[in-house]
Amino acid sequence: MTQIKGIHHVSAITANAAKNLHFYTEILGMRLVKKTVNQDSVSMYHLFYADERGRPGTDFTFFEIPNAGQTYRGSGSISRTGLRVASDQAVDYWYKRLSSYNVNVSQPETVYGRCQLAFEDFEGQRIQLISDQTNSGDPGGIPWSESPVPQEFGITGLGPVRLTVKQIAKTAELLTETLGFVKTGSYEENGRTVEVFSCGNGGAGAEIHLEPSPQEQTEKPGRGSVHHVALRVEDEQSLRHWIDVIDKRGFSHSGFVERYYFKSLYFRDPNGILFELATDGPGFETDESFDELGKNLALPPFLEPRRKEIENNLAPLSFS
Template sequence: MNILPLKGIHHVSAITANAQENLHFYTEILGMRLVKKTVNQDDTSVYHLFYADERGNPGTDLTFFEIPHAGTTYEGTNSISMTSLRVATDQALDFWVERLEQFDVKHEGISEESGRKTLAFRDFEGQRLQFVSDEHNEGVAGGKPWDKSPVPAEKGVIGLGPVRLTVSRPDVTARILVDVMGFREVRSYEEKGITPAIRVFETGEGGTGAEIHLLERNDLQRERPGRGSVHHVAFRVENQDELNKWVEHISASGLPNSGFVERYYFRSLYFREANGILFELATDGPGFEGDEPFETLGENLALPPYLENQREKIEATIKPLDTKKA
């Protein structure tokens, strides 16, 4: 079966316990656009918020499930342990040092990771994040920041960068990435205080928006997720026809999986890699403008057609979230 390579990172979905504070941090401080305010389709009692570039182009979405009673995250192995946010230049990182300090956001200063300038920081719930410079990127192109963002467009977030996986058995994850998902292992790099070296895998055009960084830690307990942890990472598939091929391919590989899942804004397939991390394959389309105009994306509660008959119940269950000015 002839399957097109995965195109890169599609989105990362994480957990928050406070949607209103989450909205403030990612729109008012980080300057991302809320492109969709909807609910978790598997549990409609909680919000699912999508922050991205101006229109939620694939590869730019950082999403959050609000779980109000989510406990503390106990960080450990077999987890998605770092999410990167791409910015256009090295100089943009200087802007972000000043902005993070302005808003009392803890950060680790500018450093270098695998030949790129980075700036690691955490959100108000301890979410592990870093800005990564696209100054020398030659792979997957970034998106376009929203022109109404409080952050100048030339400094803004243009997409998702490398995602780090921390695992106890790296070789089994590597086999799935390479032999099943078609990634290429391209290099490794040292990080202060960490051995062995972190392994880098890329797919599609490669570059900042198409990498998984694999870190071995077998000296830690398994991560206990809560607020500030990552739920899953999704990878880009060209279209629904290609996704159907991936459903067959993943099933033939022997990996238990969800089969085809309709998400309305994209179509998906879910499975867990060998260390238990949840992967999703998601189509580039249809996108977020099928039920809202570009100008007002994210301002109202959007529901896919198959949940529309539950709107009254859903709106009565979730607490109001003011997004008109987000």
């Protein structure tokens, strides 16, 4: 019951919600399953892209910060987000598709026994598509049938998340000694050894990859950077167990946070990485039907009395 199950979601920063919406729905073919606001700063959009219904482990989310500056890459960063697809054939499809849209994409290659390709979105967000053809562990989600991408090639969820840190041993200790991850392998990339840590049932959807930073400076985040990575826990009871664990280990943390669609805890590791633990439920159909997901501005009950004020402070956002 108290086991960390895998990656829950990844939250990043965009300076342009309209272009972001176009890229992730029209080019990547993900479904916008929730159009809401940052609950801690309600003047900014918070957009959730996922599989057909936003299953845990499929959400790539973005905060819109219109004045966000350039990201200056460095250590202490969530430096790459993995997105899973069903097969090696799907990776080949994506190389051709992304190239046709003039996306900055690399040739497919095999790394750690998996076919994959790296690319960046229009703001330099670093992403890696990873084939599940040889994957074990929990299956991915189900791509939306109304996506512009054929369902058999669609993105099924989040894959490994890469952290680039100066002091790998300290983050590795957090993962193994506190969160229950196990080191399951390593591979070489650009002359550096990347260590692989797994939790839950393992596989691409339950991996953190640790890369030693080639840079001394800490990353200065901006548009195209990742804000935090969230890990899956079963329910509120399990989350409260982890709050107690994190507290006893001496980490400064947020305490219990009610996010309405899930419940959360936030804390930073010794390298400055912001982690969240998030419950699998209740999910995005709490306030919208399956067919209506993402079509309207959704607000949790505690923000509903401020709807008019919030809507007046947001630029209209709709599908092209």
